[in-house]
Amino acid sequence: MHPLAPILLSNPQAVAAANVDCLVIGSGTSGVTTAIELAHQGLKVAIIEAGPLILTEHVGSGPFANRGDVVPRIHDLVRYRTLWTTEAELASARAGTAETNNNAWALVGGRTVFWGGCTPRFRDEDFAEWPFDADEIRPWYERAERLVGMSGGGDAPPFMTHPAQERLMARMASAGVPAINAPLGVDTRAVHGGRLSLGFDSSVSRLLRCQHFGRIEDGARLSLAAETEALELVLDGDRVRAVRVQERDKTVFDIPARHVVLAGGCVQSTRLALASGLGERDPTVGRYMGDHLFRQAVFELPESLGEKSLYIFVPPTAERPFHAQLQGMFQETWYSPLHATCWLDGDGGGRYVLFYCFGISKAQEAARMVLVGDGRTRTGYCIVNDRSPSDSSTLAEMATFTADVARAMGGEVVRTEENSAGSALHEFGGLRMGNDPETSVTDSDGRFWRIRNLSGADAALWPHQGSANSYLTITAVALRNARRLATAMGEAGRETSAR
DSSP: OOTTHHHHOOOHHHHHHHOEEEEEEOOSHHHHHHHHHHHHTTOOEEEEOSSOOOOSSOGGGSTTTTOTTTHHHHHHHHEEEEOEEOGGGHHHHHHTOSOOOEEEEOSTTGGGGTOOOBOOOOOGGGGTTSSSOHHHHHHHHHHHHHHHTOTTBTTBOOSSOOHHHHHHHHHHHHTTOOOEEOOBSEEOOOOOTTOOOOEEOOHHHHHHHOTTBSOGGGTOSEEEEOSEEEEEEEEETTEEEEEEEEETTOOEEEEEEEEEEEOSOHHHHHHHHHHTTHHHHOTTTTOSOBOOEEEEEEEEOSSOOSSSOEEEEEOOOSSOOEEEEEEEEESSOOOOTTOTTGGGGOOTTOOEEEEEEEEOOOOOTTOEEEESTTOOSTTOEEEEOOOOHHHHHHHHHHHHHHHHHHHHTTOEEEEEEEOOTTTTOOOBOSSOBOSOTTTOSBOTTSBBSSOTTEEEOSGGGOSOOOSSOSHHHHHHHHHHHHHHHHHHHHHHHHHHHHO
């Protein structure tokens, strides 16, 4: 147990006794963003998180940022293995004989404790299949960018920029590959007048800074119970009566709430819905699941830039449904999801650049979650995802683009690889939102059509995604939906009081 737990964390049994207005399941950016917004609107909110409290800030904001020997070991404290499979291999996945092939994490803050920081917006065109358009989300993007302290916007200069990087981007532009300084969720505003930089954004640090946060036993409006795993939603007709949970000591009990928000991330929110029998009420639950297409490479430049670090972003276009992120400088290395901040302190004499290319994959109805066993544990599932002809075409274009970018930088590709489904860790779908209850699980505000007091806040709601990293859009949508939920709950409360 974290030594701060007696000060910061609530006893889950106390949460159960408090009869909160809203119970949020998950403490990543969707859950914490939702909970803080609801608390700001006067509601009593509790978050439950399956994992422990390990770090109180993003790993890149603390002393371990450049400790390549330590950070992977921190990951291993809270990391577990998962499985994305194909239709042809589904039988072995169900039998438990298939090898796991992807990573997931369970801890307070979720992946926001380790994420790489890139915060571009989706393009306007990326919302074409959503139940609302880009104009609707634009003001929420602006709020989210202020909230995460995005660099390169307003009075916040880019986090990673220097003359050598500018020269390299000019070289790329002259070769037909326009690039920009990467937008990052790193607070670079000036330190003055008693104000300190907040560093990398992480939901755990945002939660701990919130004025409403504390122990529910002490009367706090916003609280957190860690190591409290949601097993299933206990349904009573068209309502959630309670959430059945399990404590670290394996004690199982129910936590009632007026409203429940699924915010455990796309995969875990979908798993919990299926494990609770919602797929029997709505066959769309668990379908249309996807992830970014993902290619990576290492480039060798003809000369060192003479700088330790660079971070360049090549935006997508209407003709090119993928973007690229370039990080360095290194002696030859390779991407690892266990150390996302390795680029913070590179090698001034290095000539190697890491290249990540993320592409749009259109979700197919057949791309779905299948429960393994009863699905009541965090690993009780697999995701079936076969590459579509469109995906294969995009991946081929991404391979060509990889070589084009290397040439534009004046370098060459020394290693490249197409990664399997799920490895981008930018999952979406499973609780698809829309305007028609016959073809979607939730409405445009993330509220379930068939369960009156249940809603979603994370990328499980998305019918589609752009090529941009998910973090900023998850945060923006969570802000929007939380505000609308608070309004609806306030109106329902006033109607009840009037009776």
